[in-house]
Amino acid sequence: MTLELSHLSRRFTDFAALDDVSLTIDPGEFVALLGPSGSGKTTLLRILAGLDYSDSGSVRQDDRDFLATSARQRKIGLVFQHYALFRHLTVFENIAFGLRVRSRRLRPPRAEVKARVQSLLKRVQLEDFGSRFPSQLSGGQRQRVALARALAVEPDLLLLDEPFGALDAQVRVTLRRWLRELHEELGLTTVFVTHDQEEALELADRIVVMNRGRIEQVGTPEMIYQQPATPFVCEFIGKVNRLVMNRDQGHLAVGNWILDEDPWHSRYGQALAFVRPEHLALSVAPPLSGWSARLRHIYLAGSVAHIDLYVASLDQTLEADVASEDLSRLGLHAGMELYVVPRAATLFPQIRDGTTINQDRWNWRAASTTPT
């Protein structure tokens, strides 16, 4: 089932929750809607679920008008952020709910309902919990009950709203892997909403980055991370250092970092450069191009160390990542002076009023980088 969303817009009284959103979701795909709060991702999910409506635009399911069908007819499984389990029903009855409310004609016989719920309980690893009430379960267990309840109606499309938002870090990681495996097993088209970029990068086949009701970029996790399409995506996904470059004697430069190439043939006077922490190279000997910096702090985070560098000539603090084992190899310590130079960056040309020309972006790589 291919879902074709075209030109969806939704206005609330004082802001546009969705502003001309178009997107195609292929069968069996695992799609993440990623964005900060207020970016419209939840509104989009609720419109697909039939709990909200769009002011304009359409959604076609194959050749059917998806929005014209009622929430009941859409064959959707929805998992709410706070699970929304029926608190007065047991786990078993929660899962059976979608089957029990069917009209007599479509309702499976009692024994089949029971068998189906049992097999779902098994699938979510809660076989012995059928007679418990939601209040007697942990967050992770509730989440799995919510998922089983959504799967019980055999949906064509599974929607998840911040599925791991209310769980603690450890359970979150376990459930994430488990959900990914479940998706591979069932092959169900799945759309989930998240504000957590790590979650989106880890789980999704394709990420839809949203901001202020618009889609900023759609792509695979690698594409989103390696080739961000807009300054917003650069800053929202992962950590990034932001540098303002100006044209100096024909070359784009910021401080002592000067680019020789110019794909824009001097068309733009300035540019925004985004450099990921792992793309900053550190050296003790002065390089040809680059800044001298003072090492302020080392934050050891397991296999990686985050390093704060103060570049006096730019009056800017940069963040660099190095492998922990390189700390002693390079003799790094707080207070030392060293040199830093970008090895890769994403550049967005700017016109005079500061607007970035996103379609002319440039993924720059240093010519002679040593592979790391």
Add this chain to the structure above:
Amino acid sequence: MSTHASTRPVRWPRRLVRGLFILIAVSFLALFLLLPLAIVFIEAFREGVSAYFATIKQGDALSAIRLTLLVAAIAVPLNLVFGVAAAWAMARFEFHGKALLGAFIDLPFSISPVISGLVYVLLFGAQGWFGPWLDAHGVKIIFAVPGLVLATVFITLPFVARELIPLMQSQGSEEEEAARVLGANGWQMFFRVTVPNIRWALLYGVLLCNARAMGEFGAVSVVSGHIRGLTTTMPLEVEMRYNEYDYVGAFAVASLLALLALLTLLVKTLLEWRYGGEIAAHAPGGH
């Protein structure tokens, strides 16, 4: 350490203050609540048990009981439906005039019952706005049962709604939305999800509503006309007997009302004890 030492000398006065407050509260309660309640029963049984039952069977006491039950049986279900609908509107939707609706629901609490009774007289009485028209069509509202029902519905209107609104607001609509997406139609959603979630608060509201419906005096007194055996509810019967110096009779009927109140209190306490968490009684919006 030093704070520990300094709390020592104040311990006695503090205990004294606590005891004093408890004493004040208990004696106040005894004086203004328990004593009158005891007197109702003492006076009712002053001339013995047989006199008590005789006076209850005598005259129009039975018809007053019947009328009271009838009025409550009409007013309470009406306010049950209204209360659920109003709470639903208040808790689930944003609309213009929502604050106004909230204020209107509270209106019967803030208006003197006598005035609400008078309003009905002014509307439907012989000299009232609709009086002549109603008279011409042979409909009698004031000094008749419909008037009693109207006044009672008005007086007891806030109870169910006020009990449900804070609960439904705090529960949110996610479970109902989940039911919709799972394929439930409106009625299935209401009866399988909404009602089970509010059932205890609903019962609690109905109890309070019923207690007030049976005990209401002011508004009912104005629209009743005090026609013995026809428009006299129990509280009115108590007053009429008392005015006729039939003290045993007055207190006997009063004791029945008091029993009803005690029964309500008992059920209410049981509910609070058993389902305290689900009842909004302790929420700021409750009573």
